[in-house]
Amino acid sequence: MGTNLKKDAWMRFITIGVIAIAVVAPFILYNLYLLNVLSLMLIFIIFASAWNLLAYSGQGSLGHAAFFGIGAYASTLIAVKSGISPYVTIFLGAAVAAFVGVLIGLTCVRLKEWFLAMVTFGFAIIVQTITVSILTPVTGGWDGIASPRLLSPDIMGYQLIEYYSILIITIASIVFIWYIMKSRIGLAFSAIRENELEARAAGVDPVRYRLLAFALSAYIAGIAGALEIHHIGYITPEIFGVDLSFWPITYVIFGGLGTLAGPIVGTIVLTIIWDGLKMFNLTFGRYIIVGVLLILVIIFLPKGLVDLPDRLQRWWKGRKQKYAAPAPVKE
Amino acid sequence: MDIGILLQILFWGIYAGCIYILLATGLNLIFGVMKIVNFAHGEFLMIGAYITATIFYFTGINPYVIILFSMLALIAIGAVVERLCFRPILGTGKLNEIFISIGLMYIIQNGAAVIWGDEWQSVKSPYEGITVPLGPLTIPLDYIIIMVVTAAILCGLYLFLRETKTGREMRATSQNRKGAMLVGINVERIDVLSFGIGCALAAAAGTLWVVSGQVFNPYMGSIPAVKAFAIIILGGLGSIPGAIIGGLLYGIAENGAAYFLGGVWKDAISFIILIIVLVIRPTGLFGESGE
Numbered sequence: 001m002g003t004n005l006k007k008d009a010w011m012r013f014i015t016i017g018v019i020a021i022a023v024v025a026p027f028i029l030y031n032l033y034l035l036n037v038l039s040l041m042l043i044f045i046i047f048a049s050a051w052n053l054l055a056y057s058g059q060g061s062l063g064h065a066a067f068f069g070i071g072a073y074a075s076t077l078i079a080v081k082s083g084i085s086p087y088v089t090i091f092l093g094a095a096v097a098a099f100v101g102v103l104i105g106l107t108c109v110r111l112k113e114w115f116l117a118m119v120t121f122g123f124a125i126i127v128q129t130i131t132v133s134i135l136t137p138v139t140g141g142w143d144g145i146a147s148p149r150l151l152s153p154d155i156m157g158y159q160l161i162e163y164y165s166i167l168i169i170t171i172a173s174i175v176f177i178w179y180i181m182k183s184r185i186g187l188a189f190s191a192i193r194e195n196e197l198e199a200r201a202a203g204v205d206p207v208r209y210r211l212l213a214f215a216l217s218a219y220i221a222g223i224a225g226a227l228e229i230h231h232i233g234y235i236t237p238e239i240f241g242v243d244l245s246f247w248p249i250t251y252v253i254f255g256g257l258g259t260l261a262g263p264i265v266g267t268i269v270l271t272i273i274w275d276g277l278k279m280f281n282l283t284f285g286r287y288i289i290v291g292v293l294l295i296l297v298i299i300f301l302p303k304g305l306v307d308l309p310d311r312l313q314r315w316w317k318g319r320k321q322k323y324a325a326p327a328p329v330k331e
Numbered sequence: 332m333d334i335g336i337l338l339q340i341l342f343w344g345i346y347a348g349c350i351y352i353l354l355a356t357g358l359n360l361i362f363g364v365m366k367i368v369n370f371a372h373g374e375f376l377m378i379g380a381y382i383t384a385t386i387f388y389f390t391g392i393n394p395y396v397i398i399l400f401s402m403l404a405l406i407a408i409g410a411v412v413e414r415l416c417f418r419p420i421l422g423t424g425k426l427n428e429i430f431i432s433i434g435l436m437y438i439i440q441n442g443a444a445v446i447w448g449d450e451w452q453s454v455k456s457p458y459e460g461i462t463v464p465l466g467p468l469t470i471p472l473d474y475i476i477i478m479v480v481t482a483a484i485l486c487g488l489y490l491f492l493r494e495t496k497t498g499r500e501m502r503a504t505s506q507n508r509k510g511a512m513l514v515g516i517n518v519e520r521i522d523v524l525s526f527g528i529g530c531a532l533a534a535a536a537g538t539l540w541v542v543s544g545q546v547f548n549p550y551m552g553s554i555p556a557v558k559a560f561a562i563i564i565l566g567g568l569g570s571i572p573g574a575i576i577g578g579l580l581y582g583i584a585e586n587g588a589a590y591f592l593g594g595v596w597k598d599a600i601s602f603i604i605l606i607i608v609l610v611i612r613p614t615g616l617f618g619e620s621g622e
Contacts, residue, residue: 060426062370107606110613114368114425115564119609121557122602129599133592242553246433253430284441284449291437298430299419 011261018264022167026160039163041271042170043228044251048263049177050220051248056181056258057213058193059108062117063124064221065244066104070127071097071222072229072239076147077138079230086150086230087165094222101218105211121245128240144236147229166227173220178260180216189213193258221248250290254297256304265305335467340586346474346543348582349481350536354559355566355574356485357532363505363569364525367417368425370432372533373556374439377549379405379534380541381447384454387541393457395476398538402531409530410523418522436553443549451546459544477539484535485575488528501525505569554598561605 022042026035051064075093079086104123108116132141139145150165151158180186188209191199196206229235248263255266270290277286301307358372382401387394416435420427461472492498504511504521512518536555541547562581566573581601588600 055426060429062429107610111609112425112613114429115609115613117368117370117426117429118557118560118564119602119606122561122599122605125554126599126602126606129595133595246436249430249433250437284444287437287441288445291434291441294434294437295416295431298427298434299416302423302427 019171023164026163032159035159035163037271037275039166039231040228041267042166043224043231044247044271045264045267046170046173046227047221047224048248048251048255048267049174049260050217050224052252052258052263053177053180053220054213054217055252056186056193057189057210058113058196059210059213060113060117060249061120061217061245062249063120063122063245064217064248065240065242066120066124066127067097067101067218067221068225068228068244069124069131069237069239070100070218070225072147072225072235073131073139074222075226076145076229076235079148080145086148086226090169090223090226090230093226094219097222097225098215098219101214102211105214108214109207109210121242124240124242124245128237131237131240139237142237144234144238147233147235149233150227150230162231166231169223169227173223174260174264177220181260185209185212190258250294252304253294254305256306259304259306261306262304269305336590338466338468340590341583342468342470342474344583344586345579346477346582347586348579349477350540350555351559351562351581352575352578353481353484353532353536353539354555355562355578356488356571357529357536358556358559359563359569359571359574360488360501360525360532361529362563364501365417365421365522367421367428368432368560369417369529370429370553370556370560371435371439372529372559373552373554374436374443375405375409375530375533375552376537376540376555377443377547377552378408378439379537380547380551381443381537381549382534383538383541384452384547385447387454394454394538394542395480398480398535401534401538405530405534406527409527412530413523413526417526418519421522440549440552447549449549451548453544453546454541456542456544473543477543480535480539484532485571488532489571497521497524558598558601561601564605565608 022038025038029035029038047064047068050067051061054061054064071090071093073093074096075086075089078084078092079089082089084092104120108119111119131139149158150162155161181189188199188204191202191204192206192209199206225239229239251266251270252263253266254270255264256262273293274286274290277289282289297304301311354372354376357375358369361367361369361372379401382404383394383397386392386397386400412435416431417428420431456473458472458476462469463472463475464470492502500511500516501521501524503514503516504518504525508518511521537547537552540551558581559578562577563574565580566575566577581604584600584604585597589597592600
């Protein structure tokens with residue numbers, strides 16, 4: 001109990017520290033390129049957290065770019081057709097993504113984990129195909145369409161306001177996910193993930209909660225997608241590509257699957273590595289390095305980077321006890 | 332409706348199906364023995380394609396002969412990948428295998444891009460332009476050779492699994508791993524071997540891909556691999572006849588869709604079929620329990 005309290009205090013301290021750094025970062029960096037990197041990093045924290053929420057309920061998706069893209073397209077189209085501010089349409093577009101998420105969830109709820117991965121992967125391809133064929137009149141086909149900026153570039157310091165808007169939405173999303181994970185819904189999610197039969201015996205309806213997980217995850221992913229596109233100002237069907245489906249997975253596995261901090265840590269660390277390697281002019285090498293790191297983390301650190309402090313602590317304790325007494329076996 | 336066009340689509344479908352059959356059979360072998368899901372299987376197809384193209388470029392040997400070199404090389408590469416990446420996580424859950432595959436995809440695709448560049452390439456077959464008239468159709472000679480080669484490889488695999496001691500050990504391991512261990516089969520050796528043979532089949536598929544004159548680049552493998560998975564889900568896990576029927580079906584459906592709906596639907600149609608089948612039967616067409 002005592003150590004738990006200490007850990008909680010630590011977590012609070014780190015959380016406040018990270019937020020404080022995020023708030024003052026633009027003034028320290030004072031560099032528009034890096035500010036853009038930071039904004040995209042925040043958006044990917046939202047995206048990775050959305051994927052993580054789905055994984056928390058025991059479902060893995062290989063096609064989350066579908067929801068990312070649907071949120072982005074829907075928000076763009078609503079903003080273009082109605083003239084409403086992107087600040088509002090982000091949430092409307094995400095609702096469309098959530099609706100589609102429920103539809104695909106309905107086909108998936110009965111499937112085993114890797115059948116599900118297949119269906120979601122295929123789903124992203126189907127959505128992309130529809131976007132460039134039937135929906136071409138509204139989506140502009142492969143050429144894409146311009147998307148309204150979050151803020152007009154005429155406003156003084158619009159990059160800063162945009163950054164803080166994204167930061168606020170990121171924090172709100174994470175608090176929302178934290179709230180869900182702590183609530184009865186989150187308990188139900190982990191019950192289904194650990195043992196579906198027992199969950200059912202305890203009165204948890206797996207189908208309902210799986211659909212809910214799909215809807216929530218798709219909604220948050222949709223917000224991330226809409227934010228990114230309104231930040232960049234242009235959208236093409238490339239958004240449904242395999243690359244964008246795999247990035248959130250990479251971030252989450254790197255940081256720690258099924259933990260609140262995992263996606264955040266993973267996204268921050270990998271963004272630093274990724275943009276740090278840019279200096280060495282490695283076009284393909286960067287991917288190779290990320291791939292090697294990913295495999296090393298999966299094999300040697302199955303709970304991700306967030307587990308590293310605990311692992312080190314255990315290793316340290318084990319080393320000290322090695323000569324004194326046999327170390328108690330944990331887990 | 333012109334019967335000639337229908338036949339043409341059917342024939343193209345069978346030819347495209349050959350590549351899927353080889354990929355799906357390899358996956359099936361790996362899944363059957365090790366029970367792992369390797370989403371990076373298409374990357375071995377891609378490496379096989381590049382090895383063939385490179386040897387062909389430098390020596391000019393008939394590409395249908397290079398298929399053997401390519402398969403041998405991929406047995407070695409597959410064994411290394413199995414040993415380094417998949418064995419440490421064996422039995423830790425299906426999702427972990429998928430995540431490892433994603434890491435492998437990053438590494439292999441971009442490794443190939445470093446070595447061979449990321450532009451689309453193609454190779455001219457020595458028999459290019461030679462066609463065989465067959466009823467209302469004129470069929471490129473290459474397509475016929477490809478079908479024959481596929482059939483020969485499948486027969487070879489069948490005989491290997493049926494008649495040799497190692498083949499019997501593989502089948503035993505896939506039926507019951509623990510039982511196989513009990514009767515003294517070295518299952519880890521069987522794992523390496525079946526992964527290697529699976530990769531070799533992918534290399535054969537890659538070689539046929541190249542020989543048929545289709546373009547290739549380092550990122551070409553992922554979609555055929557996922558389709559191969561769709562095929563083994565449809566055809567039943569571990570069932571080689573299922574993989575053959577599924578592969579042919581997919582080849583024909585795709586070429587039909589490309590003709591009637593337009594080329595963009597070529598990939599989407601396979602996944603639409605998969606989703607429809609899984610909605611009706613969550614365990615696959617011939618699957619028992621799915622796992």
